[in-house]
Amino acid sequence: METANASMLTEFVLVGLSDHPKLQKVLFVLVLCTYLMVLLGNGILISVVIYDVHLHTPMYFFLCNLSFLDIFYTSSSVPLILGSFLKGRKRVSFPECMVQMFFSFAMGATECVLLGIMALDRFLAICYPLRYPAIMSRGTYVPMAAGCWIAGFVDSLVQTSLAVQLPFCTNNIIHHFECEILAILKLACADISINVISMAGSNLLFLAVPLLVIAVSYIFIVGTILRIPSTEGKQKAFSTCSAHLTVVIIFYGTIFFMYGKPKSKGTAGSGHQSLTEALISFFYGMMTPMVNPLIYSLRNKDVKAAVQNMLGRKMSDKHK
Numbered sequence: 338m339e340t341a342n343a344s345m346l347t348e349f350v351l352v353g354l355s356d357h358p359k360l361q362k363v364l365f366v367l368v369l370c371t372y373l374m375v376l377l378g379n380g381i382l383i384s385v386v387i388y389d390v391h392l393h394t395p396m397y398f399f400l401c402n403l404s405f406l407d408i409f410y411t412s413s414s415v416p417l418i419l420g421s422f423l424k425g426r427k428r429v430s431f432p433e434c435m436v437q438m439f440f441s442f443a444m445g446a447t448e449c450v451l452l453g454i455m456a457l458d459r460f461l462a463i464c465y466p467l468r469y470p471a472i473m474s475r476g477t478y479v480p481m482a483a484g485c486w487i488a489g490f491v492d493s494l495v496q497t498s499l500a501v502q503l504p505f506c507t508n509n510i511i512h513h514f515e516c517e518i519l520a521i522l523k524l525a526c527a528d529i530s531i532n533v534i535s536m537a538g539s540n541l542l543f544l545a546v547p548l549l550v551i552a553v554s555y556i557f558i559v560g561t562i563l564r565i566p567s568t569e570g571k572q573k574a575f576s577t578c579s580a581h582l583t584v585v586i587i588f589y590g591t592i593f594f595m596y597g598k599p600k601s602k603g604t605a606g607s608g609h610q611s612l613t614e615a616l617i618s619f620f621y622g623m624m625t626p627m628v629n630p631l632i633y634s635l636r637n638k639d640v641k642a643a644v645q646n647m648l649g650r651k652m653s654d655k656h657k
Contacts, residue, residue: 349434349509351427365422371623372415378630379404389643395478399455402482407626410444414515434516439497446543447489453547454481459578460554464561492539499532580633
C-alpha cells in the first residue's frame with residue numbers, strides 16, 4: 338500500500354461484492370443495462386420538455402432539472418461501479434475518489450432540495466391556481482432551480498473539503514461500490530467529530546427541511562383537493578402531483594432504509610457491507626434515476642402526447 342507520507346494514502350481499494358464473484362458478473366450486466374436505460378429515459382424526457390412548447394411550464398422545467406440530475410448522478414459513479422465488478426477489487430487514486438465523492442454528494446443534495454421545490458410548486462399550483470402564473474413566473478422558477486444546484490454544490494464542497502483534510506494512515510479498503518462519504522470517514526485515523534457535526538447539519542438542511550416542506554405542502558394540497566366538489570376535478574388535481582409524490586416516497590424511503598436502520602453487530606464491527614445493504618445501495622443509486630422518467634411519463638397524459646407528437650414528426654420528416 339503506497340502512501341504519500343506517514344499519514345496520507347495515495348489510493349483506495351473498492352471491495353464492493355468481491356466476496357460474491359458470480360453475483361458481480363450478473364450485477365455488471367444489470368448496472369450497464371440500467372445505466373443505458375437511465376440515459377435513454379431521462380434523455381427522452383429532457384428532449385420532450387425542450388421540444389414541446391406546451392411543456393414550457395415551471396413543473397416541467399423542474400422535471401427537466403431532475404432528469405439532468407439523475408444522468409449526472411449515475412454518470413459520476415457508474416464507471417467505478419462497473420470497474421469494481423470487473424476487477425473484484427478496484428484501485429482508485431485519492432484525487433479520483435474525492436472528485437467522484439464530490440459530484441455524487443452534490444447531486445444527491447441538489448435532488449433533495451429540488452424535490453422540496455417541486456412540492457412547493459405543486460402547492461402553489463393547486464392551492465392558488467389564479468395567482469400561480471404571476472407567482473411562478475420565469476423570473477422566479479429559473480433562479481429557484483439554480484439555487485438548488487448552487488446549494489447542493491456548496492454543501493458537497495464543504496463536506497468534501499473536510500474529508501480531504503483527514504489523515505488516512507493504514508486502512509485503504511472501502512467496503513462499497515464507490516467512494517461513499519460515510520465509508521471513507523470510517524477509514525480516517527483522526528477525530529472526525531467536525532465531519533460528523535457537519536454531516537448532521539447537512540442532513541438537517543438537505544434532508545429534514547425539504548422533507549418538512551414536502552409534508553406541509555401535501556397537507557395543504559390534500560385539504561384543497563378534498564374541498565373540490567367534483568370527482569373529476571379531484572382526480573385531475575391529484576394526478577398533477579401523484580408522480581412527484583411517488584418519486585419522493587421512493588427517494589426518501591430508500592435513504593431512510595439505508596442510513597436509518599440499525600446495523601447488525603457483525604456488520605458494524607467488521608465494516609463489511611452485507612449483501613442486502615449492497616443491493617439496497619444499488620437500488621438507490623441506479624434504480625431510482627431509471628424509474629423517475631417512467632413514473633412521470635406513464636402517469637402524465639401531456640408527456641405521453643408530447644412523446645407521440647415528437648416521434649410522429651420525426652417519422653414524417655424521414656418520409657419527406
